[in-house]
Amino acid sequence: MTLKNLNSGARLRVAIIGGGPAGLGAAIEFATLPFVDWNLYEQASEIREIGAGISVQPTTWRLLEHLGAAENLKSNDFYRAADGHSVQHRNGRTGELLVSHPQKDIPKAHLHARTHRAKLQLALLKEVEQSHVRLSSRLVSVNQKASGKLVIKFQSGFEDEVDLLVGADGVRSVVRNFAFPDHRVGYTGKTSYRTIVSTEEIAKVNGVPDAVTFWHGPSSWLYTCPLGNGQFEVTTMTSEPDLQYEKVSWGQDATVEENAKHFKDFSPIVRAVVATPKEVKKYALFAGPRLDNVIARGSIALVGDASHRAGAGFALEDVFVLIQSIKWAHENSLTLADGLGLFNRVRGPHYKNLYGVLDEFVQTDAELRQSNLGFDDAVNVLVEKKWSKKFDWISAYDVGYYLLRFNEHI
Ligand SMILES: Cc1cc2nc3c(=O)[nH]c(=O)nc-3n(C[C@H](O)[C@H](O)[C@H](O)COP(=O)(O)OP(=O)(O)OC[C@H]3O[C@@H](n4cnc5c(N)ncnc54)[C@H](O)[C@@H]3O)c2cc1C
Incomplete structure (x- = not known):
């Protein structure tokens, strides 16, 4: 396992898999860390929108x-x-x-x-250093060496060896399959x-x-x-x-x-x-079900839909917290695993709260299916229960403010 402190002078090699909002956000953020060498790998031949x-x-x-x-x-x-x-x-x-x-x-x-x-994707893409973007690169397998480093293989036959693998590869994440093989969507x-x-x-x-x-x-x-x-x-x-x-x-x-x-x-x-x-x-x-952890093996972090299908806003929050956590570990001469641990402790409770809301939605849908309510009554119930102001925290959540309270998680 890599237990070197991040401030040892050695450079941190990072691979970001996926060029959706999460991957592009990660690319912009990692470019701000002078001790990191990063590349973004995207399976498509161009970065484009879906949806x-x-x-x-x-x-x-x-x-x-x-x-x-x-x-x-x-x-x-x-x-x-x-x-x-x-x-x-x-x-x-x-x-x-x-x-x-x-x-x-x-x-x-x-x-x-x-x-x-497409507009959101383009707005992010404009800020990404293109020389680090590898298109037509479909990740097919991951192996971990005894040193803790990860060997990542692409369909083209190309291989890379990295300290940190960031799974930003969406809902059918290959990175998540490697990190949590029992998890199913x-x-x-x-x-x-x-x-x-x-x-x-x-x-x-x-x-x-x-x-x-x-x-x-x-x-x-x-x-x-x-x-x-x-x-x-x-x-x-x-x-x-x-x-x-x-x-x-x-x-x-x-x-x-x-x-x-x-x-x-x-x-x-x-x-x-x-x-x-x-x-x-x-x-x-x-x-799929909520993951208990958004990190694995001391060298993998999942962000965006690869972690939890929650929306582009959540994907950018994940990336922000991940980079702040790694920066914190570097500034305090701690290890990559320490930084990832902090990321996990900040995002874990947030996803738990979100899944609590989603469980309430599922419950409301099930109750409505079993009820004999007509169209109008059913609509009144679901608008009242699923679109209540009590869920406004999701879109108003200030991840920056939350991080000011970092100490609570350290
Ligand atoms: C109907 C619908 C409506 C939505 N509306 C909203 C909304 O209003 N607001 C909102 O915030 N979110 C919304 N979302 C969710 C939002 O689209 C996703 O949460 C967001 O796209 C997640 O971004 P991502 O980067 O994690 O994943 P993705 O956008 O899925 O990107 C993953 C990238 O990884 C690449 N990739 C996958 N596998 C590999 C591999 N093996 N190797 C290399 N590259 C790979 C893919 O090609 C893709 O480019 C909606 C989703 C749906 C389904």
């Missing part, structure tokens, strides 16, 4: 500022509601506005925004259909609000939101528990009808919006 829209919450804006990437998002690259709401919830059958979440005491620059994932029974249409196209449907809107049904929802640059997002979440997926099915072509069949009981506005796009992509949602 459609993405929310940039107050916590994510703070981290984007820290990474220097916030200024790469120009005001027409994203949408902010004119009246300052972060999100609105409507009954999908009647269209009635049930709740509008205002944003109080949040600096203007940190207000919720919705953008295209599976299809959650939920499938999302996503597409982008033009604002002109959506304007043809009367009654679509200029807002961040969930249109709820008892087991499916439609999400509508402008994204800036004349784009408009149409995303749905549907319950398809009978489908079988062996592998992650991400961004597959689907028919408009496959999606529309879930919205037959919804209002004419919802049905017209769902019918608007000419094509949609389908995303079967996979997830």
Whole structure:
């Protein structure tokens, strides 16, 4: 095992696997540590987005500022509601506005925004030192030497030897499989259909609000939101528990009808919006149980969806805490394992709290399935229980402030 203190003069060799928000954030952060030699390995032949829209919450804006990437998002690259709401919830059958979440005491620059994932990805990519990025590099195996160093092998036959392996390789992480071979992800029974249409196209449907809107049904929802640059997002979440997926099915072509069949009981506005796009992509949602640890073998750290499927904001928080922890170990002449231990102690409780919320959601869904509530009553219950203000801490969480209380974890 590598027990050398990080301040011994030897350089720390780091491999980041994956070029999504987590990997790009890690690349920007590691470049600030003068004692680190790092490379980012991405399986795709170019860094590109998957998906459609993405929310940039107050916590994510703070981290984007820290990474220097916030200024790469120009005001027409994203949408902010004119009246300052972060999100609105409507009954999908009647269209009635049930709740509008205002944003109080949040600096203007940190207000919720919705953008295209490509824009967020590009904003991060602009800050990454390109000479350290290795594209078309699919990690296929990891082995640990007696010294603690890791030998990583790529499909191309290329090999590297590193002190620290950062798994930022998403929900089907090869790094996580090596670190926690018994951990399994599976299809959650939920499938999302996503597409982008033009604002002109959506304007043809009367009654679509200029807002961040969930249109709820008892087991499916439609999400509508402008994204800036004349784009408009149409995303749905549907319950398809009978489908079988062996592998992650991400961004597959689907028919408009496959999606529309879930919205037959919804209002004419919802049905017209769902019918608007000419094509949609389908995303079967996979997830696994909470990991007790986000580190392994004194030399592996998992960040972003490779650790817990929680969102791009969580991915950037992971990366921030990881780098601060390694920096702390270096400044105090401690070992890499000490730094990783601190990272684990800061992120572990946070994920435990998050999974507590997700468990409550699962419980609410199960109760609703067993109840005989009609459409409107079921929607009232789920909006009250799943979109309550008590969960606002997730998007408002200030990881920087939390780290000021580092001592509690040391
Ligand atoms: C329907 C839906 C809506 C969402 N909406 C939001 C939202 O509003 N806000 C939000 O914050 N988040 C949202 N998310 C979640 C968000 O998209 C993810 O949490 C985020 O992309 C995680 O980033 P990541 O970098 O960890 O993983 P990914 O974005 O999955 O990136 C992983 C990267 O690793 C690469 N890779 C994988 N395996 C290998 C390998 N073996 N070797 C080399 N490279 C590899 C992949 O090619 C990819 O580039 C949503 C997700 C879904 C499914």
